Amino acid sequence: MTTPLLEIDDLCVDFQLPDGDVPAVKNVSLRVKEGETLALVGESGSGKSVTSTAILRLLPELARVRGAIRFRGEDLLQVPSRRMRELRGNQIATVFQEPMTSLNPLHRIGDQIKEVLRLHRGLRGAKARAKVIDLLDQVGIPEPQRRITSYPHELSGGQRQRVMIAMALACEPQLLIADEPTTALDVTVQAQILTLLKDLQRRYGMAILFITHDLGIVRHFADRVCVMRRGELLEQGRTQDVFASPKHDYTRALIDAEPSGSKAPVAENSPILLEASDLRVRFAIKRRLFGANEYFEAVRGIDVTLKRGQTLGIVGESGSGKSTLGRALLRLLESQGKIRFDDTDIGHLDAAAMRPIRKRMQVVFQDPFGSLSPRLTVGEIIGEGLRVHHPEYKRAERDQRVQQALEEVALDPAMRQRYPHEFSGGQRQRIAIARALVLQPEFLLLDEPTSALDRSVQATVIELLRELQRRHSLTYLFISHDLAVVRALADSVLVMKEGRVVEQGTTQELFDHPREAYTRELMRAAFLGEAA
Structure with missing residues (x-):
């Protein structure tokens, strides 16, 4: 029997903190054969990245590591630092999640x-x-x-x-550790990167340890899969076997967490809340002292109509103009064309005239950690909008509204004195949603609100957004490159490319019978349209 390229036996990693040891990896054992792709999957905090970092011996000093990690029979936990530096890059290489x-x-x-x-x-x-x-x-x-x-x-x-x-x-490594290498990428770019990795794997004969929380990728990319949760390895086997007959309830839950269901359509006689016609946004890319400036047109003559209670999904690659369109509709960017919100023409209102309308139009961004001030408590973050738009509220009334907003998003109001870094990614996104809801808006721009989340956490946020929409008759503009999420949330979909609308229609029509080649390519890249 051929010796595996990488063997991990009873790996344990504890972080020695002032208030006690925290176990991060518990007795993990796995094998990676030459030339194969092994996927390591699980939610954030499951120990996936800690395991890969232990292989490279790049864990911080407060980490205590036990067990054995053998690469071609050589125990990486025992070799001198000089030998480890020779192995890193030469024979074991890494690609991380965020290249920037x-x-x-x-x-x-x-x-x-x-x-x-x-x-x-x-x-x-x-x-x-x-x-x-x-x-x-x-x-x-x-x-x-x-x-x-x-x-x-x-x-x-x-x-x-x-x-x-x-x-x-x-340096033509024998083992490539790919730690969430496609999470931040559009589906078409993601598909290109996965194809590239497979081609390079065949060319160099290298093995790949692929770390991800996206089971859709695992199903199409990996030979074998290991499922981790809370530092423990729960299940491993051939990918097709694990997906067809998962042995552990947690594995079944991960598979079932893939976005599903569809949104109930809005009534035909529902009034229009937001409408834009011939909307255009351009940016100056070269300003000249003499002669005409050069401009880049990011949004090129787009029409949008949103009824109360409706969700419009906007999809497309990076640079297609999705977020620019959303920000223009909220008057966060200068634009040309007509924009009506309710019965008001807001297309040319100045900042002072827009202020009363702002509380009715709110936004939830992609990265909750980046959009929440680390210097403010959660209560202060959520209450900030109330101080601006409702200065007449007393402190007690503001605090009551903040508590109600946290309850709306299923968070304990007692946690409002904590800071953002004390919460998980899913909890931070709920806080960002609470910040928007506290002003009781009618319209929410959701700009990639689930793309940074694990599938299981993503599923809970999707269900939360559905419930909030039903409860408050909210209208959503949902921007995403994740077509599975869009299919589960949106009434209708608008497909953008290079600032223009390529195709639009009801969600069912567009996903079942896409007319344009670009739309079909997006769906194939998302593993939603193999038969298209």
């Missing part, structure tokens, strides 16, 4: 890849440059000779992830 935080913003991408080649292969000068160009070409970066001098911010999200893959493959 992994790449140095001050250095050109070519120089960052050259550094890997210099440290591990001793390549310099023209040889290093030629190798970098070859790597960028292999991962599908267009015009690699020109892009070698680009900075990370000059690339798209998908291109930055390709650069990270190029860096990981620079």
Whole structure:
């Protein structure tokens, strides 16, 4: 029997904190064979990333690690630090979730890849440059000779992830650890990255340890799957077997957490709440002292109609204009065209005239941690809008409203004295929703509100949004690149590409019978339209 490439036996990781040890990984044992893809799945906090970080011996000093991690028979927990540095990058490489935080913003991408080649292969000068160009070409970066001098911010999200893959493959590793490498990407870019990884895996014969919470990807990408929860390995086996006959209730719950169901349609005679016609948004990309400025048109003549109680889903790739359209409808961006909210033409109102309307139109953003001030308590964050729009409220009345908003989103009002970092991702998103609800709005712009969440947490947030809509007759503009979530939440869908509407219709019509090739491609990329 062939010895596995990677063997983990009884791995335990505890974090030694001032108030006691916290177990993060508990007696995990698994194997990764040469050339195979093993998926490690589970919710946030399940121990997936701690396990992968332990393999690389990159855990913080407060971590106590026990057990054995053997790579080609060599115990990585026992080898000297110098040997571990030789293995990292050379034979074991990593691709992280967010390439923008992994790449140095001050250095050109070519120089960052050259550094890997210099440290591990001793390549310099023209040889290093030629190798970098070859790597960028292999991962599908267009015009690699020109892009070698680009900075990370000059690339798209998908291109930055390709650069990270190029860096990981620079030394042709035998094991690639891919930690949520597609979570922040659109479905089409995600599909491209997965295809790229499979192609490179065949070319180099490497094994992949793929860490994710997206079971849709696992089903189509991995040979075998290991399911983790609260630091324990609950189930493992061939992917098709685990999906067909899960042995553990938690695995079944993860599979069932995939977005499902559909929204009840609004009444035909429901009044129109928001309407826009020939909406256009453009940004100056080059201002000249003499002559005409150059502009980029991000939204190009779009019509939108939203009835009370309706959910309109807007889908498309990054750069398609989804978020720009949403912000323009809320008058957070300057635009041309007509916008009516209820019976008011808001298209040309100034900031002072818009203020009374603002409390009726609220927004929930993608990243709850980034949109919540770390310096304020949850109670202060939720009550901030009340101080602005209802200065007549006394402190006690404000506090009562904050407590009611927290109860609406199924959070304990007693937690309002805590800070955002003390909550999980799903709880933080509920706090962001409570902040919007406390003003009792009629319209909510939901800009990728579930894309940063685990599937199981995502399911609870989706159900919460459905319930709040039923309870308060809310109208949603739901922006997402996750088509499964859009299908579960929206009455109708608008598909955007390059600032224009490619296709629109009811959710059922569009998902069952997409007319445009671009829409069909989006669905195939999301594993929703294989038969299309």
